[in-house]
Amino acid sequence: xxxxxxxxxxxxxxxxxxxxxxxxxxxxxxxxxxxxxxxxxxxxxxxxxxxxxxxxxxxxxxxxxxxxxxxxxxxxxxxxxxxxxxxxxxxxxxxxxxxxxxxxxxxxxxxxxxxxxxxxxxxxxxxxxxxxxxxxxxxxxxxxxxxxxxxxxxxxxxxxxxxxxxxxxxxxxxxxxxxxxxxxxxxxxxxxxxxxxxxxxxxxxxxxxxxxxxxxxxxxxxxxxxxxxxxxxxxxxxxxxxxxxxxxxxxxxxxxxxxxxxxxxxxxxxxxxxxxxxxxxxxxxxxxxxxxxxxxxxxxxx
Numbered sequence: 001x002x003x004x005x006x007x008x009x010x011x012x013x014x015x016x017x018x019x020x021x022x023x024x025x026x027x028x029x030x031x032x033x034x035x036x037x038x039x040x041x042x043x044x045x046x047x048x049x050x051x052x053x054x055x056x057x058x059x060x061x062x063x064x065x066x067x068x069x070x071x072x073x074x075x076x077x078x079x080x081x082x083x084x085x086x087x088x089x090x091x092x093x094x095x096x097x098x099x100x101x102x103x104x105x106x107x108x109x110x111x112x113x114x115x116x117x118x119x120x121x122x123x124x125x126x127x128x129x130x131x132x133x134x135x136x137x138x139x140x141x142x143x144x145x146x147x148x149x150x151x152x153x154x155x156x157x158x159x160x161x162x163x164x165x166x167x168x169x170x171x172x173x174x175x176x177x178x179x180x181x182x183x184x185x186x187x188x189x190x191x192x193x194x195x196x197x198x199x200x201x202x203x204x205x206x207x208x209x210x211x212x213x214x215x216x217x218x219x220x221x222x223x224x225x226x227x228x229x230x231x232x233x234x235x236x237x238x239x240x241x242x243x244x245x246x247x248x249x250x251x252x253x254x255x256x257x258x259x260x261x262x263x264x265x266x267x268x269x270x271x272x273x274x275x276x277x278x279x280x281x282x283x284x285x286x287x288x289x290x291x292x293x294x295x296x297x298x299x300x301x302x
Contacts, residue, residue: 017048020041021048031183050092053075091113125163177215179193
């Protein structure tokens with residue numbers, strides 16, 4: 001069922017690049033112009049910026065520079081989900097712009113998005129009212145936004161980790177992004193980002209990394225290393241209060257630091273019945289980091 005074969009980015013050669021993959025400008029409903037948005041992220045030491053205005057592909061030519069890459073993107077929304085709201089999809093690395101009728105189904109929209117050459121992610125599914133069953137049924141989605149800062153700050157509906165786990169448990173491989181979905185930097189922004197591991201800061205290299213799942217999502221904690229050896233997963237990260245090994249029900253575990261202390265390492269031994277295993281680190285300030293699945297039962301794809 002999965003379109004892509006996951007990799008462990010911590011075993012790959014290359015560098016980590018900080019990426020903002022869902023943003024808006026004055027070309028749609030953002031408060032900053034494209035040039036101002038680029039400068040805003042450059043000042044905050046980002047390496048990759050995707051401008052994803054609503055319904056149109058904003059021209060990003062001329063904004064890339066040394067150690068900074070801009071990608072064309074767009075956010076589409078339309079149709080209805082069960083509670084009457086609209087689904088949203090995020091198109092990254094769009095090769096062409098085209099209109100999408102609002103009444104089309106999500107699956108048709110994803111197919112149209114793929115026809116533009118884009119990588120497609122489900123945007124803020126919790127806030128959009130999408131269920132995990134709906135997400136699992138749509139072919140062509142690379143992943144979902146496990147964290148969206150705008151919908152978390154404004155509505156408390158920005159964390160879609162349960163959606164992600166349920167889709168993974170159904171045998172559907174999806175990757176997880178963290179984004180700030182920046183509209184107005186005076187209200188939100190710099191609250192979610194994605195660390196991408198790639199051999200170079202180029203469009204082909206970053207795209208390939210996103211296709212492979214060579215990235216992790218964060219709102220604060222840094223994951224230094226994840227290794228799987230002899231059925232044991234070992235994680236090293238910045239100081240956190242807990243490290244969760246998230247897996248199929250009855251498996252996985254939560255390793256917690258003693259009250260008032262932190263930890264930077266934890267281990268988990270696979271039982272052999274997990275369908276997947278991903279890592280979730282939480283720090284004292286409530287910041288989180290989410291790895292993509294580091295174990296994936298290949299039999300589920302057959």
